[in-house]
Amino acid sequence: MRPVFVIDINRCVGCRACVAACALEHGQVFTAARPSNLGKPLTVRLRTWVEWREEESPAPSRRFVSSLCYHCEDTPCQRVCPTGATYKTPEGVVLVDKDLCIGCGYCIIACPYGSRYRPEPHEWHKAETEPLVQEAAAGEKYGGVLFKPPVPNKWAFRVDAVDKCTFCYHRYTGDGKLWTPACVEVCPTKSRMFGDLDNPDDPVADLVRRGEARPARPDLKTGGRVYYVGL
Amino acid sequence: MIVRNEIWGLPIAAEMTLLAIASFASVWAYLFWRRGERRMALLGSVLAILLPAGALGILVSELLKPPTAGMLVLPLLNPKANLSSWMVWGATGIMLLILLAALFAAPLMRPLEKIAVWGRSRSAMRAIGMAMSAVGIFVAVYTGLVLAYERGIPFWHSASVPILALFMGMAAGSGVFGILGRGEVRNWLAAGSALTALTYAVHLHLSSIGPAAAAFSAAGAASDPTTWTGVVLALFAAVSAWLGKKPGVVVGGVLAIVAVFLIRLSLLSWGAWDFP
16 A cells, blocks of 8 residues: 545645644644644644745735645655654655654754654643643634644654654554545545555546646655645 | 745754864864874863763753753664764764763873873874874764755755865864964964855855755855854954964964854854745
8 A cells, every 4th residue: 555645736725624633633732723824834833734825916816735744755854864763654654753753853954845843842831731821812713722632643743752744644554444634534625635556446546647646846856645736 | 935944053053163173173182192292182182072072962952852862863872773864973973082082181181191001002092093083074074964965955955065064173173272372273274264264155156056945045144244254254264373473373263263153053044945
């Protein structure tokens, strides 16, 4: 099985249900749901984000580009990780062993997609102990800050390790059958799709095979398991 | 979308500057020992112990698992350590530098003279001194290699960065002895400072005609007072050390160390990604 993630930009309405689902699933502090946050990589400090791209010419337009870890074939983050914390599963999912990660940030520097972030312990501890301190005033009407225990899994958010998307690998039971990531489950427009490249009948993998879904930055030559339609 | 690096900043610049000073201080320790200048040799080797230790202290304070971080980076203590990461080799080099400098310094300290028996053999001290110098130079180059190796930040992904790091080590390590007024370091101090300024200027130019993120970094760095203050101070250090006598070398030493820190800070803080 080779899981593949396809994002159809044309279908995304920027609701960020995916961001919320991910934050809840993995126990992250949920600060990115405010409309003022345009979702730039490394500033949202979440595993997945939705960037609002606005243009004035030729006509005013807005697009929503959601992103996550690309789970590269040629993995820059794994190559530089000093402790061996970053590793790849047989299915090609790139994960972080939270016990081995020391938070040096070298993988964040090496990732050309901005898919990793380092929790700043003082911020997160504060959010944990006083959940509504900083964000409540500005974000109250949008739900403020939410912090809850994650769905138990060894790749869940921790303040003492670098964090990244896992394709919700904890949902994989090891039976060779494809699972559904939390963000895909909640996406109301089916903009986020998950498939298996090894399954010839998989419609999502077919988008990749037909060339309809393409990598975001083929020039970086990292390969990867995230493809875009309409980017 | 271009996003500026905020991961490695001021603390890492300070850490790398300490490593730069220690790197060539160890080389000078060996050279002074060969000239029979015991006190200067001792000073250089003690700096090669204390400054890397301080650098590691700064680094550990930046990490998310301070108690275990040091152990996890060393391949001797962590069988899963990734040998394709420069950080592993850098950490190993820094630890080796501390160890070799301690072996070199011990026989030069009067209270330890009798215990450090290898100090009685000139060939043993020569071997330790040469190894210490080689590791010292590696540590200087490592502070550039660790940046240049990865491709995410085009401003750092350049062959000129490790070369710049070598020259910065040369300038800063010689600068310490320049501050003490040692005329022997004059040429190295002047050459290291001048080459640091020249290499960084060339690096900025090459980056400005490179990929979008590198051009952004170069434009930002070129307009940053940190950058041009660093480059100007490095040039002043070179001229001061080259033309002046003892006071000129002292001034050159101070300016060189400040310049190395500023240029390092500029290099780090202006790194940027070009995200999809």
